[in-house]
Amino acid sequence: MKIHNKKIENLIIIGSGPAGLTASIYASRAKINPLVIAGVNWGGQLMNTTEVENFPGFPEGVKGPDLMNKMFEQSKKFGTSFEFDDVVYVDFSKDVKLLRTSSKDFWAKSVIIATGATPRKLEIPGEDEFYGRGVSTCATCDGAFFKDKIVAVVGGGDSAMEEANFLTRFATKVYLIHRRDTFRASPIMQDRVKNNPKIEIILNTEVKEVLGDQVVKSIKVFNKQQNKEFVLEIDGLFLAIGHVPVTGFLKNAITLNERGYIVANNHVETNVDGVFVCGDVEDEEYRQAITASGFGCMAALRAQRWLESKGVKVDSSASSY
Ligand code: NAP
Numbered sequence: 001m002k003i004h005n006k007k008i009e010n011l012i013i014i015g016s017g018p019a020g021l022t023a024s025i026y027a028s029r030a031k032i033n034p035l036v037i038a039g040v041n042w043g044g045q046l047m048n049t050t051e052v053e054n055f056p057g058f059p060e061g062v063k064g065p066d067l068m069n070k071m072f073e074q075s076k077k078f079g080t081s082f083e084f085d086d087v088v089y090v091d092f093s094k095d096v097k098l099l100r101t102s103s104k105d106f107w108a109k110s111v112i113i114a115t116g117a118t119p120r121k122l123e124i125p126g127e128d129e130f131y132g133r134g135v136s137t138c139a140t141c142d143g144a145f146f147k148d149k150i151v152a153v154v155g156g157g158d159s160a161m162e163e164a165n166f167l168t169r170f171a172t173k174v175y176l177i178h179r180r181d182t183f184r185a186s187p188i189m190q191d192r193v194k195n196n197p198k199i200e201i202i203l204n205t206e207v208k209e210v211l212g213d214q215v216v217k218s219i220k221v222f223n224k225q226q227n228k229e230f231v232l233e234i235d236g237l238f239l240a241i242g243h244v245p246v247t248g249f250l251k252n253a254i255t256l257n258e259r260g261y262i263v264a265n266n267h268v269e270t271n272v273d274g275v276f277v278c279g280d281v282e283d284e285e286y287r288q289a290i291t292a293s294g295f296g297c298m299a300a301l302r303a304q305r306w307l308e309s310k311g312v313k314v315d316s317s318a319s320s321y
Contacts, residue, residue, distance in 0.1 A: 017044020019279025134216025
């Protein structure tokens with residue numbers, strides 16, 4: 001459909017992690033002809049993951065990027081179109097929704113937001129200054145630079161455990177620094193860390209500052225139990241302290257909660273008619289690839305039903321909905 005020479009898409013999906021790509025597979029099979037604005041860096045967090053062991057259907061495990069490439073190929077096979085750019089602004093105030101990237105405007109009747117989340121930072125002195133020069137949020141991407149070096153990982157969740165273990169492939173020693181005395185990571189991940197002789201666990205400790213010259217040389221840490229500050233000599237600092245939702249581009253277009261996550265009802269509907277949401281940008285609790293995919297499926301089916309209610313012809317037989 002075109003208005004004033006502008007192409008109006010039936011459905012635009014913003015984001016290309018498991019949530020966005022699953023939504024696109026369902027929507028393209030239903031012949032909605034979705035457009036995915038995939039981001040400059042497509043694929044989401046799994047592109048920075050090593051082995052995914054808990055995605056059903058892969059008893060031997062699957063590499064994160066391999067899984068995302070398969071989803072991408074599956075989506076393309078059913079006719080999804082892709083734009084590899086980031087959405088920087090939206091206007092959802094009219095029936096036809098506007099989505100703006102750095103280079104182009106797009107219009108759509110319905111939208112699925114699946115922009116996920118990005119790594120949280122510590123917000124301490126030196127962190128930004130040494131980012132890319134010893135400070136990293138991705139062990140998979142940067143771990144190999146630390147062969148025979150000493151590194152520290154901050155965090156107490158599954159990501160921190162995974163990164164600490166992964167880094168022992170390269171580093172001679174890995175400090176795992178956590179602010180509390182118990183980990184929130186799953187027992188199996190904790191066991192792997194505790195049984196790894198290259199990992200030294202430092203509990204009740206906060207990282208206060210990153211120090212160095214051209215590159216990271218050390219970190220200033222504070223042990224809360226001993227009420228003592230000390231300096232730890234390291235070559236690399238890996239942050240694995242969770243994520244923040246990617247919702248900055250939405251400004252006031254949609255209702256967010258106090259932590260910046262999109263608010264939705266049980267049917268993945270936002271407060272804007274025709275705008276749906278799925279994955280880590282809404283889900284603060286589960287945050288798994290499989291749940292993101294599940295929510296992506298729900299969002300596509302909801303968008304499909306919504307478009308049908310507006311008189312758009314879709315192929316409902318393509319799903320069991
Ligand atoms: P997470 O579970 O939210 O853990 C974040 C960790 O960072 C927590 O231990 C938290 O400490 C700590 N933290 C947060 N802010 C901090 C700050 N400002 N300073 C110091 N520490 C801070 O995040 P995640 O580990 O990235 O995991 C996210 C989800 O992905 C989880 O559901 C997890 O199960 C899943 N995941 C699964 C796998 C796997 O199964 N292979 C791998 C990675 C992630 P507190 O504990 O004190 O709050």
